[in-house]
Amino acid sequence: MKLRAEPNRGAGSALAAASIPSARRTSLAAKLRKDKWIYLLLAPGLLYFLIFKYVPMWGILLAFQDYQPFLGFWKSEWVGFDHFKVFFDNPEFFMLLRNTLTLSFYNLIFFFPMPIVLALLLNEVRRAFFKRTIQTLIYVPHFISMVIVASLTYVLLTTQGGFVNGLLEQYAGTKIDFLASPEWFRPMIVVQTIWKESGFGTIIFLAALAGVDVEQYEAAIMDGANRWRQAWHITLPSIRNTIVILLILRMGDVLDNGFEQIYLMLNPLNREVAEVFDTYVYMMGITQGAFSYSTAVGLFKAVVGVILVLGSNWLAKRFGQTGIY
């Protein structure tokens, strides 16, 4: 996952290197003039990043103000860390932290192993047509919008003519109101995630498995290894690095639960377990108009997030991985 620009090795770099000394001799203005079309091409994108990425970063200062829309940014009063104090003293803070971390933990335990298991099972399939067909099917849910996923959940689980409750009534004689009960919220979210992303998650493991040398299996067979032993001693170790790095990267976003999914399944009846940082920021900021307070909450989350990402990246490097930044 290297995002840094790598200088291109090969014939091109020699030419590029040769052109640098002559370029250095010309003045900056001449250089800018020579590449004026390139700068024209860069301009829209650069403007985009400045306006929609960097102006909002500067807007973080709102968190330290008592921002009033009619006064504007320049005239609003500065209040220092007041909003953060209010937030940390709020009993809702612990509810949000608990809900956010619990959901992340559930996803780690129940969702994370799924793509690995699925990839291992697919790897044992020797009929290429069957394998391709299954892959085609299980990648579909990844491309479906969260609104559709939530809608499917609703029509399947509703107590009024939903498929699941229809079966429950027929065979168990009772109905369960999954959508409105707090105890069913987390399982529902985890099942949605498993259904939507397990299939697509196999891609990275299957790519790693495709690189395993067939001779290793042949050698193992010569040594009398059965299928189970081959999987344990050859297949699994070959994706161990991928597993470790994905696991560590996941640590970096334990505070991100995915706004859309939670927001769509959230309702007043399950709020006590469903409200997370992202939905709280939306509710306080957009719905209730507490811009400064919700910016402070968002900033708290972002800062913890960056620390976690950099920390996990550092950890990944210590494990001998390349890291992302």
Add this chain to the structure above:
Amino acid sequence: MNRRYRSVGSTVFDTANYIVLALIGFAAIAPFLYVVAGSFASDTELTRRSFFLIPHSFSTMAYKYIFSTDTIMKSIGNSLYITVAGTAVNLLFTVTMAYGLSKRGIYGRNAIMNLILFSMLFGGGLIPTYLVVRELQLLDTYWALILPGAISAFNLIIVKNFFQELPPELEEAAKIDGCSDLSLLWRIVLPLSMPVLATFTLFYAVGHWNNFFSALLYINDPARWPLQVMLRQIVLLSQMAAGSADSVDYNYVQEAQQSIKMAVIVVGTLPILLVYPFLQKHFAKGVLIGSVKG
């Protein structure tokens, strides 16, 4: 594939594996099959007994209803418009910037790259971005759904790297023939990049069609809602209202609506399923895998 020792256990495992995978594959699309079947079912059948794939009665009432309503048709039109216009803007912004960044020796190139990389790590967050969009007077316009996400930094870097890997000799030859930077992009680089651009076109377009969050944030005017917001309104919010209502009359309305809800879900999913074969062809080839693996 290699020949492996086949024991009884091995055969049993294979059989079980095929069955399990077939079931998982079925589970991935089963909800769609149910919803498609349900959208063609008559109103009463859905609540009276739970069927799965084949309804007893067949009716196209739900679709006729959808095509007769202004609100749903309008939202479909909005979504199509946003998808087409938004993808065009995405491509224009991504390609121009990626091409500029692919040129080595451009003054300030590294600074711009660092600017982009940092924006991937840290952002201003929801509220400041919302306020920027509001200050620009973009609320309740389609531009609010198009401009704030005009470039995906991730896609930008992949396209930039692709441009960089094109053979530099092509460029030199064209330059000698008197080709300017702009016509170089238009006449040499873009035609060579068609497969990559097709992939990003599809990914951007799917993103726009599926986008719910931006519309929730920036669009309050129901006449400008895209289908995803309308869908939530029809399927999810009426559901919650139903949870609190308890009258027999309401149940009748509810019954009548169930197949319509399913039909709207089908309409929302269909475009994705139509482009899916093309999508799959591309990501299976590894444009995105390569980027993730490093």
